[in-house]
Amino acid sequence: xxxxxxxxxxxxxxxxxxxxxxxxxxxxxxxxxxxxxxxxxxxxxxxxxxxxxxxxxxxxxxxxxxxxxxxxxxxxxxxxxxxxxxxxxxxxxxxxxxxxxxxxxxxxxxxxxxxxxxxxxxxxxxxxxxxxxxxxxxxxxxxxxxxxxxxxxxxxxxxxxxxxxxxxxxxxxxxxxxxxxxxxxxxxxxxxxxxxxxxxxxxxxxxxxxxxxxxxxxxxxxxxxxxxxxxxxxxxxxxxxxxxxxxxxxxxxxxxxxxxxxxxxxxxxxxxxxxxxxxxxxxxxxxxxxxxxxxxxxxxxxxxxxxxxxxxxxxxxxxxxxxxxxxxxxxxxxxxxxxxxxxxxxxxxxxxxxxxxxxxxxxxxxxxxxxxxxxxxxxxxxxxxxxxxxxxxxxxxx
Numbered sequence: 001x002x003x004x005x006x007x008x009x010x011x012x013x014x015x016x017x018x019x020x021x022x023x024x025x026x027x028x029x030x031x032x033x034x035x036x037x038x039x040x041x042x043x044x045x046x047x048x049x050x051x052x053x054x055x056x057x058x059x060x061x062x063x064x065x066x067x068x069x070x071x072x073x074x075x076x077x078x079x080x081x082x083x084x085x086x087x088x089x090x091x092x093x094x095x096x097x098x099x100x101x102x103x104x105x106x107x108x109x110x111x112x113x114x115x116x117x118x119x120x121x122x123x124x125x126x127x128x129x130x131x132x133x134x135x136x137x138x139x140x141x142x143x144x145x146x147x148x149x150x151x152x153x154x155x156x157x158x159x160x161x162x163x164x165x166x167x168x169x170x171x172x173x174x175x176x177x178x179x180x181x182x183x184x185x186x187x188x189x190x191x192x193x194x195x196x197x198x199x200x201x202x203x204x205x206x207x208x209x210x211x212x213x214x215x216x217x218x219x220x221x222x223x224x225x226x227x228x229x230x231x232x233x234x235x236x237x238x239x240x241x242x243x244x245x246x247x248x249x250x251x252x253x254x255x256x257x258x259x260x261x262x263x264x265x266x267x268x269x270x271x272x273x274x275x276x277x278x279x280x281x282x283x284x285x286x287x288x289x290x291x292x293x294x295x296x297x298x299x300x301x302x303x304x305x306x307x308x309x310x311x312x313x314x315x316x317x318x319x320x321x322x323x324x325x326x327x328x329x330x331x332x333x334x335x336x337x338x339x340x341x342x343x344x345x346x347x348x349x350x351x352x353x354x355x356x357x358x359x360x361x362x363x364x365x366x367x368x369x370x371x372x373x374x375x376x377x378x379x380x381x382x383x384x385x386x387x388x389x390x391x392x393x394x395x396x397x398x
Contacts, residue, residue: 003132003396004328007387011126016118016379017105019046021098023114024107029088034062036144036152039084039114043121043142044068050125052140059144059155066142067156070128071394075136078318078393079163079354080124080386081153081344082117082170083146092370104373112367115374116169116360116382117142123386136394139163146344153344154305157351164353165318165393167386168345169360171367171374174331174382176322177358178232179311180339180346182264184273185298187257188213188281190245193290194254203252204290207245210256212284213293214240217260221280230265232311233338237263259298263340270306307342310349310356318355318393325388331381359385 001009026039040056043066047054054068066084086109089095095108105115124140143152170177190213192206217238225236238260245256262273277295285291312319314336326334339358349356361382362374 003130004388004391006130007126007132007391008329008384010129011122011383011387012380014122014125014383016122016383017100017376019118019121020105020110020115020374020379021100021107023084023118024098024105024110025096027096028084029086029108030147036064036084037062040064040066040142040144043084043117047121047125051128052124057155057159059151063144063151065144065152065156068124068140069137070124071134071137073133073135073137073394073397075134075395076164076393077137077139077162078390079139079141079166080120081141081143081166081168081348082113082120083144083152083344084114084117084142085145085147086112086114087147087368090368090370092372103376105376105379106373108372111171111362111372111374113170113360113362115362115379116171119361119379119383120169120386122383123390126383126387127390132391133397134391134394135397138390138394143344149299150305150344150347153347157347164355166345166348166354166356167318167389168343168348168356168358170339170343170358171360171362171364172339172358173363174326174359174361174378174385175335175337176319177339178314178319178336179309179349180341180343180358181233182268182309182346183307183342184262184264184270185259186262186277186295187259187298188277188293188295190256190258191292192252192254192256195252197250197252200252205252206256207253209288209291209293210243210245210258212288212291213280214258216280216284228265230267230309230311232336233265233309234340236265236268264309266309266311268309270308305347305351307346308350310346311338312349312355312357316355318357321392322357322359322385322389324392325385328388329381329384331385
């Protein structure tokens with residue numbers, strides 16, 4: 001039996017579907033108290049019971065990361081990174097039952113992304129139990145708070161992140177993501193003058209001013225963004241998310257707030273994004289008497305690291321290793337693409353020298369939905385791919 005066959009044999013001894021189900025049953029959704037504590041302790045104990053050195057590393061009280069590693073060699077260091085928080089259940093029935101049926105695991109976080117975390121756990125356990133000695137080292141980081149401000153990976157960057165390459169296991173259908181777009185959540189507050197609805201000409205309607213802004217975005221600005229493109233990542237974009245304002249129908253609204261997300265591509269800075277929005281506000285202020293508005297970061301104060309775009313070269317060693325692993329596991333040649341959604345890989349790629357890719361089982365289309373689930377077949381293939389990518393990248397000590 002070859003080394004690779006031994007590794008796959010050991011990986012397959014882990015019931016990844018059952019492990020994913022167990023993680024889903026441990027609630028860790030946004031804004032709950034001690035959000036990731038229970039699931040992090042479970043992961044840490046599971047790894048230790050399987051002979052893996054692991055520890056908790058706190059980003060905030062009740063919000064730990066799990067850090068584990070295998071390999072002692074002086075060669076390349078690969079990090080497998082996955083988040084253990086989820087969005088709330090919303091309208092998903094039995095969201096935390098972790099039901100296994102019809103070849104799938106169902107529940108909140110099954111796809112985004114406790115399934116991938118389980119596959120990473122199986123991968124490092126499989127490598128260790130195979131007896132292979134790596135030239136390099138594999139670090140597993142199960143992080144908190146990806147769905148909100150990313151404090152888990154930010155803490156990881158402050159305390160320990162000397163990896164040469166990183167795989168962030170967001171659901172990609174096992175396609176290889178070379179990068180993701182940047183992301184800014186922006187709030188624009190509009191200021192008017194409140195008067196009785198019967199005296200509307202004496203007031204300034206903030207909702208009308210917001211409507212003029214939205215019209216300009218959709219008719220003028222977004223078409224410009226559509227023309228800004230980057231290879232693999234596509235075009236820059238903007239989505240209007242919420243609008244709120246006013247008191248009641250018979251009062252001219254003196255305030256209104258619009259929020260939107262702005263997806264950037266490599267070469268666009270946070271300063272560029274805000275400069276363009278402020279230029280639009282200045283233009284509208286000159287065009288419409290009484291127009292007054294200001295733009296700000298929606299999560300100001302908890303956004304110390306910018307959410308910038310990145311794109312790794314298709315010739316990077318980690319990309320070659322992942323492609324080789326896909327062929328060796330029988331999955332076959334994997335498409336290279338960019339991700340329209342934000343991932344923690346953006347923080348890592350823009351704040352370290354690590355080459356980052358996004359690769360994981362599951363499909364993003366079902367994430368956050370009432371039917372969130374993940375294929376057991378993809379879980380098993382993902383675990384094999386993580387393990388063999390690690391072997392390809394870190395090398396075997398002969």
